[in-house]
Amino acid sequence: MIxxxxxxxxGIDDGPEDLEESLAFVRMAGQQGTTLLAATPHVRSDHPRVHVDELAERCTELNELVPPEPDVLVIPGAEVDVFWAQGATDDELRLASLGQHGSDLLVETPYGLLPDSFEDMLFRLSVRGFRVLLAHPERNPTFQRDPERLRELAGRGVLIQITLPSVVSRERGSRSRKLAFALVREGLAHNLASDSHSAGDFRPPALRAGVQAFDELAPAYAEWMVTDAAAAILEGEPLPNPPRTGGGRRGIRLPGRRR
Ligand SMILES: [Fe+2]
Known part of the structure; x- marks a missing residue:
């Protein structure tokens, strides 16, 4: 899995505090079956220790200490703040892109209500030659209330990444979980990732558990999101056709929304 x-x-954002925990983190990811792990620290004003020109070297330093088994390669990337991205140079965006390939940017969905200009900010990045992979839109209250806005973004080429905390939530009725599952049912989710923060109980890199959350709904599709689709995103290639989810286009229905 990727x-x-x-x-x-x-020691640079809200991930592990020290190298020892990072190594345990990588080991845990490998035990789940992850072979490529993108390090995507927050590029955001409240994490001033994250500098995009240091990420490749930090990954190299970590990889040199990772034992050969299980086999995991850590590659550079970033979870970029959409406002930061507007003022970043092309070179900074390239250094923040997944694998530093200069093609796909993991853009963080803000936590609060979205401004009307949110879509324009994403499209400005597209105009500059970057494909946007939007991280955890299912957690955002604007998208939860108005999933059509997300469907339109996907229709215009924005890729959707749903994340582990939403799909393995114990709250089966949670809005994040419902939207994540609806996106998979409609074939609008392109990628599933861990958004992991520690080797402990707080957001571990348990990607296999995320895939298994779709065992009943769409197991082949879930596997596609963490293998073939993820590989294409990393390489900046068009996404291969996904397996059918069997869900059809039933619409994203959320509690309290009349259609
Ligand atoms: Fe994250």
Missing amino acids: DLHSHVLP
């Missing part, structure tokens, strides 16, 4: 969202680098 995990395109993790906070595995030590």
Whole structure:
């Protein structure tokens, strides 16, 4: 599996505090069957220790200490703040892109209500030559209330990444979980990632558990999101056709929404 969202680098954002925990983190990811782990620290003003020109070297340093088994390679990337991205240079965006390939950018969905200009900010990145992979839109209250806005974004080429905390939520009725499952049912989710933060109980890199959450709904589709689709995103290639989910286009229905 390829995990395109993790906070595995030590001591720079809200991931592990030290190298020892980062190594345990990588080991745990490998035990889940993850072979490629993108280190995607927050590039955001409240994480001033994250510098995009240091990410490759930090990954190299970590990889040099990762034992050969299980086999996991940590690659550079970032979870970029959409406002930061507007003022970033092309070179900074390239250094923040997944694998530093200069093609796909993991953009964080803000936590609060979205401004009307949100879509325009994403499209400005597309105009500059980057494909946007939107992290955890299912957690955002604007998208939860108005999933059509998300469907339109996907229709215009924005890729959707749902994340582990939403799909393994114990709250079966949670809005994040419902939207994540609806996106998979409609074939609008392109990637599933861990958004892992620690080797402990707080958001571990348990990507296999995320795939298993779709055992009843769409197991082949879930596998596709963490293998073929993830590989294409990393390489900046068009996504291969997904397996059918069997869900059809039933619409995203959320509690309290009349259609
Ligand atoms: Fe994250």
